[in-house]
Amino acid sequence: MIHGEIEIRGVSESAECIMASNDTFTVLYFAAAATYTGKSSDAVPGPMPVSKLFGYLEGKYPGFRKKVLSSCALAVNLAYVDLVEDAGTEINNGDEVGIIPPVSSG
Amino acid sequence: MEKFSLGSENLDLRKRIAELEQELAEYRSGRGAQAHPTSNGADAAAQHTPDDDDAETAGAQDGDGAKPVRLDLDEFRRYGRQMIMTEVGLDGQLQLKRSKVLLIGAGGLGCPAAAYLAGAGIGTIGVVDHDLVEPSNLHRQILHAVDRIGTPKVTSIITALKNINPYPRYVAHNFPLSAENATDTLDRYDLVLDCTDSPQTRYMISDACVLLGKPLVSASALRSDGQLVVLNNPPGEGPCYRCVFPRPPPPESVLSCGEGGVLGPVVGTMGVLMATEALKVLLAKADRKRRRKPAHLAVADCGKAAAAGDGEASQTHDVKEAAAEERKFYMTIYSAFSDTPFKTIRMFGKRKTCQACSSGATITKESMKNGSLDYVAFCGGRGAGKYPALTKDEVVEVEEYQKLRENREGGVLIDVRDDVQYGMCSLENSINVPLATILTLPIATGDGGKHEGEETQPVPIPAWLPRDTSTPIYFICRLGNDSRLAVQRLKRSGLVKGNAIRDVKGGLWEWSRKVDKSFPIY
Numbered sequence: 001m002i003h004g005e006i007e008i009r010g011v012s013e014s015a016e017c018i019m020a021s022n023d024t025f026t027v028l029y030f031a032a033a034a035t036y037t038g039k040s041s042d043a044v045p046g047p048m049p050v051s052k053l054f055g056y057l058e059g060k061y062p063g064f065r066k067k068v069l070s071s072c073a074l075a076v077n078l079a080y081v082d083l084v085e086d087a088g089t090e091i092n093n094g095d096e097v098g099i100i101p102p103v104s105s106g
Numbered sequence: 107m108e109k110f111s112l113g114s115e116n117l118d119l120r121k122r123i124a125e126l127e128q129e130l131a132e133y134r135s136g137r138g139a140q141a142h143p144t145s146n147g148a149d150a151a152a153q154h155t156p157d158d159d160d161a162e163t164a165g166a167q168d169g170d171g172a173k174p175v176r177l178d179l180d181e182f183r184r185y186g187r188q189m190i191m192t193e194v195g196l197d198g199q200l201q202l203k204r205s206k207v208l209l210i211g212a213g214g215l216g217c218p219a220a221a222y223l224a225g226a227g228i229g230t231i232g233v234v235d236h237d238l239v240e241p242s243n244l245h246r247q248i249l250h251a252v253d254r255i256g257t258p259k260v261t262s263i264i265t266a267l268k269n270i271n272p273y274p275r276y277v278a279h280n281f282p283l284s285a286e287n288a289t290d291t292l293d294r295y296d297l298v299l300d301c302t303d304s305p306q307t308r309y310m311i312s313d314a315c316v317l318l319g320k321p322l323v324s325a326s327a328l329r330s331d332g333q334l335v336v337l338n339n340p341p342g343e344g345p346c347y348r349c350v351f352p353r354p355p356p357p358e359s360v361l362s363c364g365e366g367g368v369l370g371p372v373v374g375t376m377g378v379l380m381a382t383e384a385l386k387v388l389l390a391k392a393d394r395k396r397r398r399k400p401a402h403l404a405v406a407d408c409g410k411a412a413a414a415g416d417g418e419a420s421q422t423h424d425v426k427e428a429a430a431e432e433r434k435f436y437m438t439i440y441s442a443f444s445d446t447p448f449k450t451i452r453m454f455g456k457r458k459t460c461q462a463c464s465s466g467a468t469i470t471k472e473s474m475k476n477g478s479l480d481y482v483a484f485c486g487g488r489g490a491g492k493y494p495a496l497t498k499d500e501v502v503e504v505e506e507y508q509k510l511r512e513n514r515e516g517g518v519l520i521d522v523r524d525d526v527q528y529g530m531c532s533l534e535n536s537i538n539v540p541l542a543t544i545l546t547l548p549i550a551t552g553d554g555g556k557h558e559g560e561e562t563q564p565v566p567i568p569a570w571l572p573r574d575t576s577t578p579i580y581f582i583c584r585l586g587n588d589s590r591l592a593v594q595r596l597k598r599s600g601l602v603k604g605n606a607i608r609d610v611k612g613g614l615w616e617w618s619r620k621v622d623k624s625f626p627i628y
Contacts, residue, residue: 030331100437103327
């Protein structure tokens with residue numbers, strides 16, 4: 001599921017310097033995901049299949065997958081995406097991806 | 107066009123007010139509603155008095171919607187502002203009065219949700235909670251009060267709710283909800299609100315609602331974030347909590363409001379939204395048979411029917427369309443500090459492989475009741491598993507540490523709280539290295555230090571560690587948990603050779619209680 005993350009990791013930093021959103025999609029971090037990354041969003045070079053996103057983010061933020069992402073819901077353009085059933089769904093440049101960890105306090 | 111529709115809506119509302127006023131006049135003249143065919147609320151029912159609430163029975167004997175209810179004159183006045191809304195009406199108000207709602211949790215979510223539901227005139231409101239009111243609750247748990255600190259939250263909240271509205275029947279469930287008692291407790295109600303604060307209760311309540319066929323309004327909040335979702339609605343159709351979050355969060359990432367903090371109005375917002383969703387679910391069950399469509403809409407419908415050539419066919423089509431529309435499910439997420447604080451995520455329905463609500467579900471009432479479902483284990487084990495147990499010589503009591511400090515043997519005191527908390531209050535001569543920083547230290551790989559394909563570079567020693575091998579290192583935090591993690595983690599890093607590494611037991615909380623009472627507890 002995480003194959004291919006290495007080469008993606010290789011281009012990430014330089015690709016992010018390009019401000020044009022033509023080459024990237026936006027990842028929005030909510031709750032614990034925002035706490036872990038220390039920011040509310042990232043521009044990620046796309047396109048990319050859903051199945052590779054968590055691997056990419058793990059490369060950017062070590063430990064992210066195990067501590068946060070493993071239990072998160074994922075939404076692409078405000079629609080829930082299942083990590084298993086929709087693994088092949090392509091995230092296109094300009095898309096907005098939400099990383100939604102379960103919040104359980106109250 | 108806009109003008110026209112507003113004008114006719116206005117006209118319609120006026121008509122509605124006139125109708126309700128006429129009903130009211132008839133009540134006053136003693137003729138009651140029997141004389142008026144549009145008033146379905148007064149069929150020979152005993153008048154409900156505000157004092158007949160019962161602490162134990164939630165009226166389990168009533169079939170759903172079977173009990174005839176009526177409104178007395180005070181209730182007309184009390185609920186008038188919402189009753190004149192098309193979405194409510196007399197039929198809606200009677201449906202609310204017929205309804206039995208259970209709130210699980212009388213805290214930051216439960217208080218505002220309960221206040222609005224009581225205000226709206228829900229017939230029976232049950233509250234489950236086993237905690238006592240504490241001073242740290244009051245910034246957000248708006249129904250509790252200074253003079254009820256130390257009393258059970260359920261009695262405190264019901265006291266407040268009766269002050270808002272004496273009409274509903276209030277039921278106190280002063281015990282912790284468990285897998286064993288969940289189905290029996292929930293079964294007496296029509297709708298459940300999950301206002302709890304842990305992953306295990308969220309999965310448990312969702313499972314119970316699926317098994318009992320009850321819709322569930324679930325919300326949560328931490329820091330400046332909130333989530334809201336209506337689950338198992340309509341029962342058997344909508345997704346459950348396991349469908350949305352099939353994998354529980356790792357226990358070490360789960361923070362309570364006490365640990366992570368929470369902004370009062372953020373959790374309040376979520377609680378208020380829960381009340382709205384609860385009313386929507388209940389009102390959808392109201393009997394609208396006697397409702398007339400506003401004139402301009404009725405005309406539009408006639409046009410459609412004529413175009414279809416068959417009135418009945420068009421109606422069936424409408425019903426189908428409406429049903430398809432009902433099957434959309436959404437989750438609302440709230441990020442208070444974002445420029446666009448609300449997002450609504452379109453959800454899929456049930457997950458095909460869901461353990462609780464799919465056709466292949468393995469969770470049953472029996473497995474819940476006999477305790478074979480271990481929700482704590484599912485969510486990663488007891489809270490204690492989250493923090494390592496330390497040996498005796500890795501721990502120092504606060505009084506003992508105070509003596510060491512007096513003798514200038516306090517070594518390096520590292521406060522592992524985050525910078526915000528450290529900025530609020532700290533011990534003299536302590537240094538601040540947040541736990542998050544300590545957790546990023548490398549882990550020693552053993553003798554050879556070989557790591558597949560990686561060159562072993564000498565890891566730079568962080569500036570905050572003592573350079574000698576004799577200065578002891580002490581970790582402290584707010585409550586004495588994170589500091590234990592820090593002790594364990596620093597040892598595993600292999601960066602410290604020889605220095606004693608110890609945890610100041612019980613943290614600043616204990617320090618304040620036993621050494622320096624002037625040190626703030628928060």
